[in-house]
Amino acid sequence: xxxxxxxxxxxxxxxxxxxxxxxxxxxxxxxxxxxxxxxxxxxxxxxxxxxxxxxxxxxxxxxxxxxxxxxxxxxxxxxxxxxxxxxxxxxxxxxxxxxxxxxxxxxxxxxxxxxxxxxxxxxxxxxxxxxxxxxxxxxxxxxxxxxxxxxxxxxxxxxxxxxxxxxxxxxxxxxxxxxxxxxxxxxxxxxxxxxxxxxxxxxxxxxxxxxxxxxxxxxxxxxxxxxxxxxxxxx
Numbered sequence: 592x593x594x595x596x597x598x599x600x601x602x603x604x605x606x607x608x609x610x611x612x613x614x615x616x617x618x619x620x621x622x623x624x625x626x627x628x629x630x631x632x633x634x635x636x637x638x639x640x641x642x643x644x645x646x647x648x649x650x651x652x653x654x655x656x657x658x659x660x661x662x663x664x665x666x667x668x669x670x671x672x673x674x675x676x677x678x679x680x681x682x683x684x685x686x687x688x689x690x691x692x693x694x695x696x697x698x699x700x701x702x703x704x705x706x707x708x709x710x711x712x713x714x715x716x717x718x719x720x721x722x723x724x725x726x727x728x729x730x731x732x733x734x735x736x737x738x739x740x741x742x743x744x745x746x747x748x749x750x751x752x753x754x755x756x757x758x759x760x761x762x763x764x765x766x767x768x769x770x771x772x773x774x775x776x777x778x779x780x781x782x783x784x785x786x787x788x789x790x791x792x793x794x795x796x797x798x799x800x801x802x803x804x805x806x807x808x809x810x811x812x813x814x815x816x817x818x819x820x821x822x823x824x825x826x
Contacts, residue, residue: 593651597660597684598639599770605632606756606767608741608748615739616775617679624670631666633752635659646759646766660684683778691774693819694781696807701784705732712809718802724788724795731787735780741768781823800824 603609610629613620620628639659643649667677686694703711704720705728720728745753745768760766788796800820807816 593653593656594685594687595651595656596686596770596774597656597663598636598646599767600680600684600775601632601635601659601663602756602759603767603771603775605629605636605752606745606748607750607753608744609767609771612739612741612744615736615741615779616683616771617779618676620672620676624672627670628666628672631670632663635662635666638662640759644758645761682782683775686774686778689819690822691778693807693816693823695773695777696810696816697803697820697823698777698780698784700803700806700810701728702732705729712806714809717805717809718798720799720802721795724791724799727787727791728784731784734783738772741771744768785824 604613610625613625639655640646640649664677664681667680700711702708704725742765745757745765748754756767757764763769788799791799803820804817807820808814
C-alpha cells in the first residue's frame with residue numbers, strides 16, 4: 592500500500608478542531624502563518640478529492656500522491672516555515688506502515704515497562720535491562736504529556752469544514768484523530784526516545800533493542816518484528 596500520510600497531514604492541518612493544537616506535533620508558527628496554511632491546505636484537500644464524497648474512493652496513484660506532496664511542501668516554502676519545521680514534517684510524512692507500527696510498539700512497551708504494567712511479558716527469553724537503561728526510559732517517560740482527548744474535540748466540532756472532513760470517512764468519522772494519536776504523536780514521542788537512548792553505551796542500546804524485539808514477539812506472536820524495530824531505530 593502506498594504511503595498516503597501527506598493526505599492525512601494536509602487534512603489534519605485544514606481542520607478547525609486541530610487548529611489550537613498544532614504544538615502537539617511540534618509545529619510552532621505565528622497565527623497568521625497558521626491561518627494561511629490552514630486555508631491553503633483546504634484548497635489542496637479539495638484538489639485531491641476531485642469532487643469525491645468518500646476519501647477512500649479517490650486516486651492513490653503515485654503521481655497523484657507525489658503532486659500532493661509537492662503542493663504541500665511548496666506551500667510551506669511560500670509561507671516561510673522554518674527549515675527545521677519543514678524537515679520535521681518531511682519525516683512525519685515519510686514513515687511507512689512497517690516502521691510506524693514498530694515505533695508505536697516501542698513507545699507502548701516503554702510506557703508499559705515504566706508503569707509496571709501487568710501485561711508486560713517477562714521470562715527467560717527476554718533480556719534484563721540495567722538500572723541505567725530503565726532510568727533513561729523513566730526520564731523520557733516523565734517528559735511526555737498525558738494522552739489528550741482529541742477524539743472528544745474532534746467529535747464536538749460544529750464547523751462546516753470539520754463536518755465535511757468527518758463525512759469523507761463515514762465508517763470512521765474520527766479517522767484524522769486516529770492518525771494524529773497513533774501515527775503523528777507516536778512519531779514525536781519516538782524521536783524524543785531516540786534522543787534519550789543515544790546517551791547510552793552501544794552495548795546497552797543493543798540490549799534495549801533486543802528487549803524490544805523479544806517483548807514485541809511475545810505480545811504480537813509475530814517473528815518478523817525485528818526488521819521493523821531495526822528500521823525504526825535507523826531513521
